[in-house]
Amino acid sequence: MSEQTYYEKLITANDRGKKAAGENAVNYIEDGMTLGLGSGSTVYWALKKLSEQVKQGLNVKGIPSSKRTESWAKNLGIPLTTFHEIQELDLAIDGADEIDANLHLLKGGGGSLVREKIVNTASKRVIIIADQSKRVAQLGNRPLPVEVLPFGWEVTAKRISHLGAHITLRDKENQPFISDNGNYILDCQFPLITDPAELHNTLIQLVGVVETGLFVELADRVILGQDDELHYLE
Ligand code: 5RP
Numbered sequence: 001m002s003e004q005t006y007y008e009k010l011i012t013a014n015d016r017g018k019k020a021a022g023e024n025a026v027n028y029i030e031d032g033m034t035l036g037l038g039s040g041s042t043v044y045w046a047l048k049k050l051s052e053q054v055k056q057g058l059n060v061k062g063i064p065s066s067k068r069t070e071s072w073a074k075n076l077g078i079p080l081t082t083f084h085e086i087q088e089l090d091l092a093i094d095g096a097d098e099i100d101a102n103l104h105l106l107k108g109g110g111g112s113l114v115r116e117k118i119v120n121t122a123s124k125r126v127i128i129i130a131d132q133s134k135r136v137a138q139l140g141n142r143p144l145p146v147e148v149l150p151f152g153w154e155v156t157a158k159r160i161s162h163l164g165a166h167i168t169l170r171d172k173e174n175q176p177f178i179s180d181n182g183n184y185i186l187d188c189q190f191p192l193i194t195d196p197a198e199l200h201n202t203l204i205q206l207v208g209v210v211e212t213g214l215f216v217e218l219a220d221r222v223i224l225g226q227d228d229e230l231h232y233l234e
Pocket of ligand 1 (some may be wrong): 038039040041042043094095096097106107108109110111112113116
């Protein structure tokens with residue numbers, strides 16, 4: 001099955017919610033905007049809708065937050081640029097794995113958290129798109145992805161485990177998963193995360209940690225879909 005066919009299988013209400021949220025986010029894009037293009041299956045739907053508008057003459061340029069998004073955008077004919085050309089973006093549209101009531105996010109399920117955080121923090125406005133199941137009372141139901149340097153990852157993992165997490169080195173086909181930046185991802189199962197900012201600040205100070213999947217105070221608006229129904233948080 002091709003990757004596109006895989007993403008276009010709309011089996012569950014949440015799959016259809018991703019499509020509805022992704023397509024809806026494109027309404028916030030205006031002619032001439034520079035865009036942060038997030039990662040994940042929900043963003044796929046935003047890119048697909050955006051490509052229709054580009055074909056009709058909408059003038060935008062995007063910076064992709066992963067190699068996969070870059071390849072989708074190229075296939076869909078969405079013009080791309082780089083941070084060499086522009087350092088501030090008008091709008092980023094990205095997905096998330098968990099979203100709490102304060103719009104703090106847990107991200108990195110696809111392993112693109114470093115580039116996503118660079119793109120989101122470079123954007124004047126960030127819209128998060130997700131299916132309804134991503135909404136949680138507290139972050140940390142699923143493991144927190146932390147990108148680390150491969151060198152000495154075992155030492156870094158041990159230090160994180162001393163903070164109370166159960167650590168798994170992410171793998172792909174029985175080899176360590178390698179991020180777009182050439183790093184490893186540690187999936188860190190903490191007890192529920194009561195203070196995302198504090199945990200992020202603690203983790204980011206550990207030598208070997210490149211970035212965490214905690215996105216605190218970055219989202220301006222969240223669009224949640226379930227079937228065709230949309231809910232907005234801000
Ligand atoms: C990748 C991410 C994605 O945005 C997140 O995993 C959501 O993915 P999906 O839209 O497929 O549910 O953070 O690093």
